[in-house]
Amino acid sequence: MIVCENLTKYFDDTAALDGITLSVRQGSIYGLVGSNGAGKSTLMRVICGICRPDGGEVTISGQPVWEQPAQKERTFLVADEPYFVPQATLDTMAAFYRRFYPRFDRALYEHLCTLFSLPRNKRVSTFSKGMKRQGAFLLGLAAKPDYLLLDECFDGLDPVKRQVVRKILSDTVAEREMTVIISSHNLRELDEICDTVGILHKGSLLYSKELDDLKGEVHKLQAVFNEPVTPEQLRETLQVMELEQRGKFFTLIVRGEMEQIEAALEPFRPAAVEAYPLTLEEVFLYEMEVKGYDANVIFQ
Numbered sequence: 001m002i003v004c005e006n007l008t009k010y011f012d013d014t015a016a017l018d019g020i021t022l023s024v025r026q027g028s029i030y031g032l033v034g035s036n037g038a039g040k041s042t043l044m045r046v047i048c049g050i051c052r053p054d055g056g057e058v059t060i061s062g063q064p065v066w067e068q069p070a071q072k073e074r075t076f077l078v079a080d081e082p083y084f085v086p087q088a089t090l091d092t093m094a095a096f097y098r099r100f101y102p103r104f105d106r107a108l109y110e111h112l113c114t115l116f117s118l119p120r121n122k123r124v125s126t127f128s129k130g131m132k133r134q135g136a137f138l139l140g141l142a143a144k145p146d147y148l149l150l151d152e153c154f155d156g157l158d159p160v161k162r163q164v165v166r167k168i169l170s171d172t173v174a175e176r177e178m179t180v181i182i183s184s185h186n187l188r189e190l191d192e193i194c195d196t197v198g199i200l201h202k203g204s205l206l207y208s209k210e211l212d213d214l215k216g217e218v219h220k221l222q223a224v225f226n227e228p229v230t231p232e233q234l235r236e237t238l239q240v241m242e243l244e245q246r247g248k249f250f251t252l253i254v255r256g257e258m259e260q261i262e263a264a265l266e267p268f269r270p271a272a273v274e275a276y277p278l279t280l281e282e283v284f285l286y287e288m289e290v291k292g293y294d295a296n297v298i299f300q
Contacts, residue, residue, distance in 0.1 A: 001023060001024065001025055001026050001060070001061065001062075001179075002023065002024040002047060002058070002059075002060055002147065002179065002181075003022075003023045003058070003059045003060075004020055004021060004022050004023070004043075004046075004047065004056065004057075004058050005021055005056050005057050005058075005059075006019050006020070006021055006055065006056040006057075007019070007020040007021070007043070007046060007053050007055070007056035007057075007058065008020075008053060008054050008055035008056055009039075009042055009046060009051065009053050009054050009203075010054050015202075015203045016039050016042040016203055017039050017042055017043060017046065017053065017203050018039075018202070018203035018204045019056070019204065020039075020043065020056075020200075020203070020204065020205045021056075021205070022198055022205055022208055024179060024181060024196070025179075025196075026177055026179055027173055027177035027178070027179060028173075028179055028180070028195055028196055029169065029170075029173055029179075029180045029182065029193055029194045029195055029196075030179075030180065030181045030182070030194060030195075030196045030197070030198065031182050031183075031184065031187075031190035031193075031194035031196070031197040031198070032044075032181055032182065032183040032184070032197075032198055032200060033183075033184060033185065033186075033187055033190065033197060033198070033199050033200070033284070034183075034185060034199060034200035034201055035185055035201070036185060037202075038185075038200040038201050038202065038203070039200050039202070039203040039204075040151065040183035040200055041079070041080055041151050041183065042203075043200070044077055044149045044151055044181065044183060045077070046058055047060075047065070047075070047147075047149060047181070048065070048072070048075045048076075048077045048149060049065040049066050049067070049068065049071065049072050049075070050077065052066055053066075060074065060075070060146075060147065072100075073100065073101060073102065073145075074145055074146040074147055075145055075146070075147040075148075075149065076101070076140040076143050076145040076147070076148050076149070077140075077149045077151065078133075078136045078137055078140045078148070078149065078150045078151060078153055079136070079151050080151040080152045080155075082132055082133065082135070082136035084124040084125070084132070084135075084136075086125075087123060087125070088123065088124055089119075089120060089121050089122060089123055089124065090113060090118060090119070090120045090121075090122075090124060090135055090139070091120045091121055093124070093135070093139055094106070094109050094139065094142065097139055097142075097143055101143035101144070101145070103143065103144040104142055104143050104144065105142050105144055106142075108141065108142045108144070109138065109139070109142035112138035112141060112142060112168075113138065115138075115164070116134045116135075116138060116161070116164070118131060118134060118135055118138070128156075129155075129156040130156040130157050130158065130161065132156075133153060133155065133156050133157060134157070134161060134165075137150070137153060137165060141168065141172065145178065146178060146179065147178070147179045147180075147181075148169075148178055148179070148180050148181075149180075149181045149183075150180065150181070150182045150183070151183050152183055152184060152185075153165065153182060154184065154186075154189050162189070166192060166193045169193060170193060182194065187279075187280050187281040187284060188279070188280070188281055190280065191211075191279060191280040191281070194211060195210060195211055195212070196208065196209065196210045196211065197209065197211060197214075197280065197284075199284065199288070206288070207284070207287060207288075211280065214280075214283055214287075215278065215280070215283060216257075217255055217256065217257075218241070218253065218254070218255055218278060218283050218286060218287070219253070219254050219255075219256075219258055219261060219275055219278070220251070220252070220253055220275065220276045220277075220278050220282075221250075221251070221252045221253075221254060221261070221273060221274065221275055221276075222249070222250070222251050222252075222273075222274045222276065223249075223250045223252065223265065223270050223272065223273045223274075224248050224249055224250075224270065224271045224272050225248055225250075225268050225269060225270050225271060226269045226270070226271045227268070227269055228248075229248075229250075229268050231243050231245055231250075233268070234250065234252065234268075237264050237265075237268075238252070238254050238256065238261060238264055238265075239254060239255040239256050240252060240253070240254055241253040241254065241255055241286045241287075241289075242286060242289075253278075253286050258275065
C-alpha cells in the first residue's frame with residue numbers, strides 16, 4: 001500500500017503539493033485527475049522517491065521511500081516526457097534498466113516490443129511521441145515493479161494502442177497485484193480501467209473515492225408526475241444536485257441509494273420514473289459544482 005501523509009512541496013513560493021494525504025491499496029488502479037499544473041507529476045515524483053517533499057512522508061508497505069534503494073527497485077515511473085539515454089535504442093535502455101531492476105524480464109520485454117511493433121535497434125530519438133511513450137511503458141512493465149506510475153500515459157497514443165495499454169494493465173494487476181497510479185486531465189480515459197479516482201487541484205486533493213461507491217451514490221432521473229409538483233418540494237425531499245423542469249417533466253441529478261430515492265418520490269405519485277447511467281466525468285462534474293469548484297477549470 002502507498003500512503004502519503006500531509007505532503008508538501010514548494011518550488012520557490014509556489015506550493016506544488018499542499019498538505020496531500022491519500023492512500024492507494026495494493027492491487028489497485030488509481031486514477032489521479034487534475035488540470036495542467038495541479039500537482040500530479042510532482043506527487044508521482046515524490047511517491048517514487050525522485051523528489052524530496054518539504055513536509056510530510058510517503059511510505060510503501062510501511063517503509064519510507066526517500067533515499068531507500070530497495071524501495072525504489074519496487075517502483076517505476078513513466079514520466080510525461082520519458083527519459084532515454086542519448087543515442088539509445090530500446091535494447092540499450094533495456095540493458096540500462098536491468099542494472100537497477102533485478103526482476104527485469106528480458107523475454108517479456110521482447111514480447112512487448114513485438115506486440116507494440118517497436119524496432120529494438122533503432123534510436124529512440126527518431127521515434128514519434130506516441131512510440132516513445134509505448135517504449136517507456138513496455139520498459140516499465142518489463143522491469144516488473146510492484147508499483148507502476150504512469151504520468152499522462154495515454155497522451156499521443158492512437159485508440160487501438162490505448163486499448164492495448166488498458167488491457168495489459170488490467171491483466172498484469174490481476175495476475176500479480178501490481179499497483180498502478182495513472183495521471184490524466186481526462187476522466188473519460190480512466191473510466192474503464194480505474195477502480196479509484198482522486199482529484200487534484202492547485203496542489204490539494206479535493207476528492208478520492210472508489211468508483212463503484214461513487215457511481216452508486218449519484219443518479220440521473222427523468223420523472224413525470226400525475227399531480228402538480230414544485231422544484232422546492234423535490235429539493236426538500238431529495239438530495240438534489242441539479243434540477244431542470246419543463247412543464248410536468250423533471251430531469252434530476254440526485255445523491256443517495258436508488259431504492260431510497262424511489263421511496264421518497266412515491267408520495268408525489270409519479271406517472272413514470274426513468275434512471276439513466278452517468279459517466280464518471282458527469283459524476284465528478286456534479287460533485288465539484290456542489291463543492292463550489294469550477295469543474296471546467298479542473299478538467300480542462
